[in-house]
Amino acid sequence: MQTVLSIAIDALAYGMVLFVISIGLSVTMGLMRVVNLAHGAFAMIGGYIASYAARDLGLAYGFAVLLAIFGTIVIAVPIERLLYRRIYGAPELTQVLMTIGITFCIIGIANYVFGPTLKTVPLPSELQGSVDLGFRAIATHRIFAIVCGLAVAAGLWYAIEKTAFGVKLRASVDNAAMAAALGVRTEIVYAVSFAVAVGLAAFGGVVGAELLPVEPYYALRYMVTFLVVVSVGGAGSIPGALVACLLLGAIDTTGRYLMPEFGEFFFYLAVIAIICVFPRGLAGRAKG
Amino acid sequence: MTMTTTNDMIAASPARRRFGGGDLIGLAIILLVAVIGYFLFPNNLALLTRIIAAALLVLSLDLVTGYCGVATLGHAALFGAGAYAAGIASAHYGINDPLAMLAFGIVAGAVAGLVCGVVILRAHGLPQLVLSIALIHLFHEFANKASSWTGGSDGLSGIAPTALLGLYEFDLWGRTAYVFGVVLLAIVFLLLRLIVRSPFGMLCRGIKEDPVRIRSMGASPKIALTKMYVISGAVAGVGGALNAISTQVVGLDSLSFNMSAESLVMLVLGGTGSLFGALTGTVVFMFFEDVVSAANPFHWLTMVGALLIAVVLFAPKGLYGTAAALVARRREAK
Numbered sequence: 001m002q003t004v005l006s007i008a009i010d011a012l013a014y015g016m017v018l019f020v021i022s023i024g025l026s027v028t029m030g031l032m033r034v035v036n037l038a039h040g041a042f043a044m045i046g047g048y049i050a051s052y053a054a055r056d057l058g059l060a061y062g063f064a065v066l067l068a069i070f071g072t073i074v075i076a077v078p079i080e081r082l083l084y085r086r087i088y089g090a091p092e093l094t095q096v097l098m099t100i101g102i103t104f105c106i107i108g109i110a111n112y113v114f115g116p117t118l119k120t121v122p123l124p125s126e127l128q129g130s131v132d133l134g135f136r137a138i139a140t141h142r143i144f145a146i147v148c149g150l151a152v153a154a155g156l157w158y159a160i161e162k163t164a165f166g167v168k169l170r171a172s173v174d175n176a177a178m179a180a181a182l183g184v185r186t187e188i189v190y191a192v193s194f195a196v197a198v199g200l201a202a203f204g205g206v207v208g209a210e211l212l213p214v215e216p217y218y219a220l221r222y223m224v225t226f227l228v229v230v231s232v233g234g235a236g237s238i239p240g241a242l243v244a245c246l247l248l249g250a251i252d253t254t255g256r257y258l259m260p261e262f263g264e265f266f267f268y269l270a271v272i273a274i275i276c277v278f279p280r281g282l283a284g285r286a287k288g
Numbered sequence: 289m290t291m292t293t294t295n296d297m298i299a300a301s302p303a304r305r306r307f308g309g310g311d312l313i314g315l316a317i318i319l320l321v322a323v324i325g326y327f328l329f330p331n332n333l334a335l336l337t338r339i340i341a342a343a344l345l346v347l348s349l350d351l352v353t354g355y356c357g358v359a360t361l362g363h364a365a366l367f368g369a370g371a372y373a374a375g376i377a378s379a380h381y382g383i384n385d386p387l388a389m390l391a392f393g394i395v396a397g398a399v400a401g402l403v404c405g406v407v408i409l410r411a412h413g414l415p416q417l418v419l420s421i422a423l424i425h426l427f428h429e430f431a432n433k434a435s436s437w438t439g440g441s442d443g444l445s446g447i448a449p450t451a452l453l454g455l456y457e458f459d460l461w462g463r464t465a466y467v468f469g470v471v472l473l474a475i476v477f478l479l480l481r482l483i484v485r486s487p488f489g490m491l492c493r494g495i496k497e498d499p500v501r502i503r504s505m506g507a508s509p510k511i512a513l514t515k516m517y518v519i520s521g522a523v524a525g526v527g528g529a530l531n532a533i534s535t536q537v538v539g540l541d542s543l544s545f546n547m548s549a550e551s552l553v554m555l556v557l558g559g560t561g562s563l564f565g566a567l568t569g570t571v572v573f574m575f576f577e578d579v580v581s582a583a584n585p586f587h588w589l590t591m592v593g594a595l596l597i598a599v600v601l602f603a604p605k606g607l608y609g610t611a612a613a614l615v616a617r618r619r620e621a622k
Contacts, residue, residue, distance in 0.1 A: 035414055086601065092413060093359045094600055097556055098550060101596030108590025194317040220545070225420050231418040238615050269420040272407060279411040 007257050008250075013142040016149025017211055021204030021222075022229040023156060023241050024197025030236015031173050031193055034084060035092055037099040039201055040223040041106040046072045046202025047214035048110060053117040061124040065206050073195050081193050088190075097111035103219050111216040121209040141210055148207050152200065156238055159282025169193060173236050228271050234281025243282055247274075313565060315474055321571070322470040333462040335578055337534045340469035343548075343570040344527030345565060346554045347480060351520040352405075353552070354561035355484055356513050357496035360408060363398050363546050366521040368543030369400035370528025372438055375538040379446040380437070386449045386468070386533050393529025394522045400427075401521015405514045416478065421545065428543045443539040447532055467533035472526055480563055483519065492516050520578030553592060554576055557599055559606025568608040 050068035054058045059067065081103065087095050112239040127144050130137040160166040171179040172189045180186045195199055205214065225248070233244030248267070255266045274282075349363045373396030374389040383389060408419050431438045438444050450456045457464065464559050483489050495502050495509040502509050532538050541547060550573070558569020581588040603610045 029414065035417065040444075057411065069323050083601075092417070093357075093556075093560070094604065096359055096361070096417065097552070097596050097602045101593040103601065104589045104593030104596065106593075106594060112590070113588070129558060224418075224425065227414070228422065231415040235414065261490065262429070262433060264425065265433065267430065268426040271422045272419060272426065275415045276407065276410050276421075279415055280417070 003055055003257065007254055009138055009142055010257075011250040011253035012045045012246070013145040014211055014253055016146045017204055017208030018225065018229055018249055019149050019204075019242055019245040020152050021201050022032070022226045022233075022245065023152065024200040024239065025226055026230045026233060026235055026237065027156075028133070028194055028197045028203040029170075029230055031169065031176075032084075032190055034088060034090055034265055035095045036084075036101065037096060038102040038106065038219070039197075040221075040226050041103045041219035042072055042076055042198045043201040043205030043208075043222075043226075044110065044214060044216075044218040044248045045075060045106065046117060046205035047121065047209050047218065048114055049202070050209070051214060053115075054122050055120070058135075061122075061127070064121065065203065068206050069199045069202045073199050076198040077191070077195060080191065091125040103223065107216050107219050114216070116216055119209075119214045121149070121206055121214070123210075142163070145207050148203070152203075153238065153242055154242060160238065165189075232271065232274050232280075233276075237281070238281050291402050295368060298602040311478060314481070315478065318474055318477060318567070320471070322466075322473075326466065327444070333466045334534070335463055335574075337469045338464050338531070339533070339571060339574045340466075340473050341527045341531040342551065342554065342574055343473060343567055344476060344530065345524050345551050346558075346570045347476065348520040348523035348527065349551050349555050350560060350563065350566040351480070351484075351516055351523065352362070352513075353555060353607075354376055354566070355489065355496065356516050358406075358408065358494045358513065359388075361417060361545065361552060362404065362408075362420035362422075362427075363551055364543055364547035365404055365424050365427040365552075366397050366400045366524035367528045367531075367547070368431065368538075369429060369521070370394065370397035370525030371538045371542045372396070372444065372528070373525070374529035374532040375444045376437060378448060378532075379444055384450045387453075389449060389533055390472075390526065390529045393532070393555040395525070397521040397525020397528060398518045401425065401517045401519070401524070404521070405517025409510055409513055409517070416621065420548075421551050424543065424545050424548050428540060428545070430542055432545050438538070438540075441540055443537050444469075447536045447538070449533050449536070465530075469530050469534065472530060476523055476526060477563060480523070486562070488512065488515070509538045550592075553596060555606075557595070557606055559609030559612075562608060562612075564612075565606050565608035569606060572607065616620045 004240050021043045022039075025036060028034065028036060048067040049071040050064040051069045052062035054061060079102065083098060087098050123141060127141050130139045131143060160169060168179065168184045168189050171182070171184055176186050179189075181197035205212075205218075212218065229241060229244045229248060232248065233242075248271070251270045252267045254263070255262065255264070259266065289365060305533065322336075326333070329336060345367045348366060349360070352358045352360060352363070369509040370393035374393040377389050379391040380549055383392070404423055405418070407423060408416055409421055431583040432440055435441075484493075491502065491507055491512050495507075499509045528542065531542065556569070556574040557573055558567065559565030576591075577588065580591060599606065605613060
């Protein structure tokens with residue numbers, strides 16, 4: 001029973017971190033139809049900035065998180081303007097090559113600037129230790145990650161379903177050309193959602209630094225995981241991404257707890273099985 | 289499409305008979321480069337043999353990516369299967385004849401190609417890409433776990449190929465391995481030239497352009513692509529077996545995501561959809577890698593990234609494709 005509970009908590013926390021990082025990827029992929037392999041690299045940049053701010057500059061955790069989000073957006077927006085803009089609507093192979101090239105560059109530069117060692121983001125004292133629920137003690141950080149994930153999911157749901165921007169975003173996802181013809185400034189929608197996506201990636205990178213340690217190969221190591229979440233969930237679908245994160249988080253964590261000697265074998269096996277059964281993702285719609 | 293293939297130009301050129309001038313010229317160029325390499329780097333034949341093995345992998349990737357339009361980041365699975373099969377045949381079963389090891393590599397590569405093809409071709413677009421990545425990780429984890437067979441992360445050692453045809457020992461300098469590799473590459477190159485211009489090859493190219501139309505013409509895209517995947521697996525298996533025979537060790541890196549990504553980079557650098565492009569890309573990339581990564585492996589990664597971005601932005605047809613387009617344009621101008 002104890003094991004089941006700790007697996008459940010860890011799986012939930014891991015799934016939520018995955019969700020925070022990949023939801024931006026899912027939305028931009030659904031919106032711009034760009035296979036963005038560099039998304040994990042942005043999460044990594046967020047982690048590095050937070051680590052630098054909190055550890056080397058001694059800023060408070062909250063400031064470090066904010067700095068990481070804005071710093072990553074400031075770095076990412078010129079990349080979008082200069083490079084991504086040219087591959088909208090290009091064949092997949094082109095997009096894969098461009099974004100994997102960007103990933104390689106970021107890894108190389110991160111390694112040059114910060115060195116190959118693992119970076120930690122020191123937690124404030126409130127997030128250390130554990131909370132006693134009466135029958136079970138849970139690490140506060142896990143709860144924090146879960147709460148962050150839920151907050152992001154709720155905030156995004158509100159923004160997309162209830163605000164004017166959300167209406168424009170949904171219209172652009174469904175049919176960008178038609179939305180543009182009706183007076184939606186799609187390039188602004190693109191730019192804003194790209195910035196939000198990158199900001200969320202950075203946020204997830206910082207919050208998840210305990211679970212997904214920040215190091216130069218972060219971008220490559222977890223790239224697969226983020227892509228898997230999006231393709232299992234179906235690009236552009238928030239509920240799909242949420243379900244996919246929880247499912248994959250559960251599979252991965254259970255595998256690690258019960259059969260550590262098999263590593264990620266069952267994780268990838270499950271991914272292949274799910275995609276073979278649902279080639280368009282759990283919540284994917286038929287593409288026109 | 290920005291990633292146009294160089295096929296269009298080759299198909300439009302006059303040399304397209306069964307064994308056209310292009311084949312003989314290509315063969316002559318391969319042999320010439322091989323001889324030049326032999327005399328320029330007599331002490332580094334191991335590197336040249338590695339380039340040939342990589343070239344076989346890139347050719348095999350070109351078959352599915354360049355000719356069939358399947359974007360995959362897991363192609364090293366086929367290469368690794370060939371390498372491990374050849375290695376295991378030698379290290380565990382005492383089958384040390386290089387040609388028999390090669391046969392094992394080809395069969396294993398083809399089987400891996402069949403498995404990968406069946407799985408990868410189930411989806412399109414992003415899910416397809418993710419499937420290919422998941423497959424290469426699955427292969428990697430499996431080889432890592434089955435360490436009694438594969439040696440796990442220590443690598444598979446104890447491969448001891450006997451003399452080739454009973455005449456030529458695999459010497460310390462790697463001369464036999466190099467000549468063996470060059471001959472294999474030449475044979476594979478000629479066979480592939482035949483295949484890609486056969487009706488079957490044309491069918492695959494048609495599927496890449498418009499699968500719906502091919503289906504309405506009565507052909508099954510899936511069966512054709514699966515066949516191509518098996519052929520591609522056999523070619524990658526030749527490369528893997530060559531690698532196992534020449535280095536006499538098989539490591540987990542031959543089943544890695546990095547290797548898959550690098551082979552894709554090599555292919556794109558040279559130009560997709562052309563066998564010459566695949567060869568050009570491999571040679572240029574491997575030479576640069578040898579020079580730069582000796583200095584600093586991380587700068588190497590940054591440079592590969594920058595190179596990729598540059599190729600996508602400025603030379604989407606790759607080195608060979610761009611050069612071929614220039615030549616074709618000049619010829620037209622005359």
